[in-house]
Amino acid sequence: MSLITETKTLFSRTKLKINTLITNILKGDAKTKTVITNVAYSGLIKIVTIAVSFLSVPLLINYLNATQYGVWLTILTFTSWFTLFDLGLGNGLKNKLIEFIAVDNMPLGRKYVSTTYISMSLICGSLCIIIYLINPFIPWNKVFNIPVALQGPVANATTIILIFTLLSMVLRLINNLLHAHQKSYNVDVINFITQLTGFLALCFVKICFKSSLVTIALAFSLAQLAALSIVNIYMFRVKFNTLVPSVTKFELKFTKEVLNISGRFFFIQVAGLIMYMTDNFIIATLMGPKDVTIYNVALKYFTVLSMAWALVLTPLWPMTTKAYYSNDIKWIKKTMEKLIIFWLATIAIGILMFFFSNFFYKVWIGKSIFIPNDVSLIILVYISVSIFATIMATFINGIGKITLQVYITGLMAILNIPLAFFFAKTLGLGLIGVPFSTTVCLAISSVFAFIQCRKITNNNATGLWNN
Numbered sequence: 001m002s003l004i005t006e007t008k009t010l011f012s013r014t015k016l017k018i019n020t021l022i023t024n025i026l027k028g029d030a031k032t033k034t035v036i037t038n039v040a041y042s043g044l045i046k047i048v049t050i051a052v053s054f055l056s057v058p059l060l061i062n063y064l065n066a067t068q069y070g071v072w073l074t075i076l077t078f079t080s081w082f083t084l085f086d087l088g089l090g091n092g093l094k095n096k097l098i099e100f101i102a103v104d105n106m107p108l109g110r111k112y113v114s115t116t117y118i119s120m121s122l123i124c125g126s127l128c129i130i131i132y133l134i135n136p137f138i139p140w141n142k143v144f145n146i147p148v149a150l151q152g153p154v155a156n157a158t159t160i161i162l163i164f165t166l167l168s169m170v171l172r173l174i175n176n177l178l179h180a181h182q183k184s185y186n187v188d189v190i191n192f193i194t195q196l197t198g199f200l201a202l203c204f205v206k207i208c209f210k211s212s213l214v215t216i217a218l219a220f221s222l223a224q225l226a227a228l229s230i231v232n233i234y235m236f237r238v239k240f241n242t243l244v245p246s247v248t249k250f251e252l253k254f255t256k257e258v259l260n261i262s263g264r265f266f267f268i269q270v271a272g273l274i275m276y277m278t279d280n281f282i283i284a285t286l287m288g289p290k291d292v293t294i295y296n297v298a299l300k301y302f303t304v305l306s307m308a309w310a311l312v313l314t315p316l317w318p319m320t321t322k323a324y325y326s327n328d329i330k331w332i333k334k335t336m337e338k339l340i341i342f343w344l345a346t347i348a349i350g351i352l353m354f355f356f357s358n359f360f361y362k363v364w365i366g367k368s369i370f371i372p373n374d375v376s377l378i379i380l381v382y383i384s385v386s387i388f389a390t391i392m393a394t395f396i397n398g399i400g401k402i403t404l405q406v407y408i409t410g411l412m413a414i415l416n417i418p419l420a421f422f423f424a425k426t427l428g429l430g431l432i433g434v435p436f437s438t439t440v441c442l443a444i445s446s447v448f449a450f451i452q453c454r455k456i457t458n459n460n461a462t463g464l465w466n467n
Contacts, residue, residue, distance in 0.1 A: 045188040050304060052192070052199045057300060058365050059199075061293070063206045064213070070289030071154060072213060073296050074144055077280035079161045089116050090176045095400070097180035098321050106242045114249035117173060124166040131166075135159045145284050157217035164221030171228040174235050177243060184315040190231050197227040267406050271413035275441055279434050282420050291431050298371050298379045299435075301357060301364075305346055309387050312339070313394045320398025332395065333457040339391050346387060350380045378432045382439045389442045392449035399456060403467040408448045412441035 061069045093116045100109035140158060141151040175187045201223035202216065209215045236244045283292050316335070323331050353360075357376045361369075396405055416437055423433030455461035 049192045070292035074284045079165045094176040113243045114245040115254040117245040118250045153213045157213040160217040194224045197223040271409035274413035302383045317398045324399045382435045385442045389446035408445045416441045
């Protein structure tokens with residue numbers, strides 16, 4: 001028997017055992033069964049994905065050194081901001097597709113898919129041209145707080161990552177089709193494939209080329225884009241042949257409708273980006289690239305907790321939408337109560353991780369970088385609050401009552417950056433002041449979100465709480 005045949009047989013047997021176990025545990029609860037099915041499959045995939053992610057850290061640190069690795073992380077953070085230029089189209093498409101699937105209207109669904117893909121392609125293509133033209137005029141050494149000697153390599157690496165990030169945004173729309181069909185674990189399969197191809201590209205570069213940010217950027221981006229392209233071709237030919245994007249199915253009126261639905265999601269994405277994704281940039285500006293590395297090593301360690309939660313919360317969004325519009329508030333309320341209990345258990349696990357963190361850092365990255373205990377502790381608190389905020393946001397987004405969320409997250413996003421400077425510089429907290437600021441903002445917004453969820457599930461939400 002060939003290795004491929006043996007692998008397929010093993011996967012089939014594992015899948016059958018998981019299905020049997022889930023059926024025995026959750027008889028009669030179709031919604032929860034769907035969520036647990038996605039969690040079970042995603043869990044198996046995430047274990048390997050996390051391993052690949054962790055292996056890439058010492059690989060890159062040894063290849064680039066701690067300072068250049070900090071620059072690399074800052075570049076990735078900076079380029080990730082440009083994912084906002086999807087204008088919330090992905091989330092808007094996901095919610096609309098759930099409606100079309102419910103009424104079995106795939107022809108209309110294909111028009112929305114085609115319109116979204118083409119609109120996204122036009123937006124991203126235009127941005128690629130603009131970035132290429134203005135790149136020579138941007139003072140990258142000031143943007144990233146680096147020596148002038150590094151400006152050339154950093155400028156080229158940033159441009160490469162930016163262009164490939166924008167191109168991959170179009171291809172990652174396939175994830176929203178999978179979420180709408182309650183196949184969230186397939187999204188994790190895609191993420192694993194792209195991470196693995198990126199990791200293999202990094203290994204190839206380390207073996208064959210001298211240390212270079214530009215070489216890393218080109219190999220990493222090209223490998224991931226190629227993997228995403230192959231995935232899209234496969235998905236539309238095998239799973240979504242009734243939703244294949246077509247220029248003839250593009251309709252301008254649907255662009256306006258999708259953008260109208262996506263507008264509020266877009267605003268929330270912008271606010272979330274400011275709260276979640278500016279820390280690297282602020283740390284690089286205030287302290288320097290080496291502190292970015294210290295922060296991210298601790299963050300990656302404790303992010304294992306939020307990655308585990310993502311397995312649960314990702315399939316809950318479409319399932320909450322389905323439950324709400326079928327008037328199954330009881331299921332939503334019961335699920336929320338269970339998740340809060342699991343969240344408290346997660347904090348206990350995080351405390352254990354904190355006590356073993358120094359040992360883990362030594363085994364993982366050696367003695368090249370020292371991670372202070374106060375950095376690990378604030379990251380643990382930040383991750384814990386972030387998980388709670390994400391639990392609340394998942395239910396609110398699924399229900400679609402996001403107007404209050406727009407206001408609160410917008411206000412917190414405005415406060416986050418000045419607070420980070422205040423805690424880090426004015427109060428002298430240094431590195432830990434930056435994630436502390438984000439934690440405070442997340443805590444405030446999550447309190448409002450919790451109150452709103454309670455009001456909605458108790459059927460006494462009115463005014464802005466129910467909009």
